[in-house]
Amino acid sequence: MAVKVINPGLLTSVQDLGRPGYFHLGIPTSGAMDSYAMRAANLLVGNDEGAAGLEAVFVGPKLEFTQDSVVAVTGAEMPVRIDGQEQPGWSAIPVKAGQTLSFDYLKSGARIYIAIAGGIDVPVALGSRSTYPIGALGGFKGRAIAAGDELPVGKARKAVNGASVPENLRRKSAMPVELRIVPGLYDHRVTKSSLDRFFDEEWKVAPEADRMGYRFKGGTPLEFVEREQPFGAGSDPSNIVDSCYPYGSVQVPGGTEPIILHRDAVSGGGYFMIGTVISADMDLIGQLQPNTPSRFRRVTMEDAMQARHEEAARLDKLRAHLG
């Protein structure tokens, strides 16, 4: 079976849980920006959590089904319609052959996840179906989907009826959003007082926010500790000898606007980083809209591990509920 793309939305791509293992060759992890929402959508339609679905940002696609199927939409709040009839989010929705899935305007959040029973069955590239557009790798022909594409769908594993994720298991961010950061990496390059201010001030998500990284603005520029730049590091005080960029690391080119690197980020480069967003908070970033007020909270490794365990417990509850 296949799903026909009538309208792709703004930027919609095939994603699963990502492509770990090739970072040392410059190939990013890719995969769903909000992995919890992707897992939930898959579980709702009876797929493996790691099956491929669609990630759409800000504007939903319009899709036509060629056979009876089951779909689920999770993530951002964006009313779902089947042949014009509104349907619940975070729920399994039966669809008949010939029917059309479409969406209203975005109400909150940024990215929706669409899972279809059987999963999107594009070829696996380096262990994943996720799209990495810069490398023309994975996904549907290595690119975002376009009008006229016919997306292959695999065989559904089991019948699902009426599954839904309860409200308390849908993760939403508080306002202003708070992202927890373990300081480190090259944070010794800036003065202690300016780093303290970085964590005290309110920032806003900048318009330059995509799958590669989220930029923030509105805070005070960082002050650098003076030094003679090391050989090979470049002349700007925010430059370092090109290094790896950890997933979730926070770089501040020129000391002005922090950028949190996300799923499709470059794997390394020559800008210093002041720390790394904890793994438990990475999913939240994918749901931030430009101009969202944001705060960065300094936490310890112990805090990061505690939050990690809480997220794992939430996922276990989701699995128990939908399993």
Added chain:
Amino acid sequence: MKTRYTFGGDEHLFVEVDEEMSLDAFFKSLSMTRIIAERKIAGVTEICPANASFQVKFDPDIVSPQALLDEVKSIESLAEHSDPVIETRIIEIPVFYQDPWTHETLMRFRERHQDPKSSDLEYAARINGYDSVEAFIGAHSGSPWFVSMVGFVAGLPFMFQMVERERQIQVPKYLRPRTDTPKLTVGYGGCFSCIYSVRGAGGYQMFGITPMPIFDPDQKTSYLSDFMVFFRPGDIVKFRPIDRVEYDRTVEAVANNSFRPKIRDVSFDLRAFNADIRGYNAKLEGMINGG
């Protein structure tokens, strides 16, 4: 050289072998990552060497951050005391310097350059004290390079030249990055040369272009059929200047899958290299040509 250990959140251990770039720092970073890989530490999911530093990605539910830190620290002294010898390969990369495609591109982005009246090569030659572009190309292609990192985007090699500090070429990046760079452009920024594996944005100065693909997600190129990325950290590269005729001939050979890159296995000894850099490099070049 002072090694610095720090964590990148709850999933990355980050190790800076030295603040500044040098062959010694790169070599120590590479040696440590190779030992870590051999140990097959449970919970370690990825090891990424990068110039004078490296990163270890791990699952903290399997190996605690502190346990991993302790083990990697213990590997540091092991790396320092082991023979500075690696088994690697040397590869000849043909380069068409001053080609029309990078020239067209650099002309389009002239207002983003430090010296809009010169070409990238003329500028780089002048600020590095070379009398002519030809002499500069002679230096760039005259001594081999270590692939000290593969990354930024898929399959892109950062290369550090195997010469004394005073012979290192240094060039700033463009004032503002270009939005376009031809695929397979041979570029330069800071103390690193690179080959752009895909077309796209870039800030490095553009010196030429190679006809030899280094990344092929479709894996149709014969020598990329087993794996889509050509380079590995630790590869040694020697550039060979070619003209338009040979460039066109090679592009055709790549298209009909008759092109084979010149590759030789080699054992590299850092001590022997440091004792006689010119002599050692001459021997490496001889290996490529001798077979």
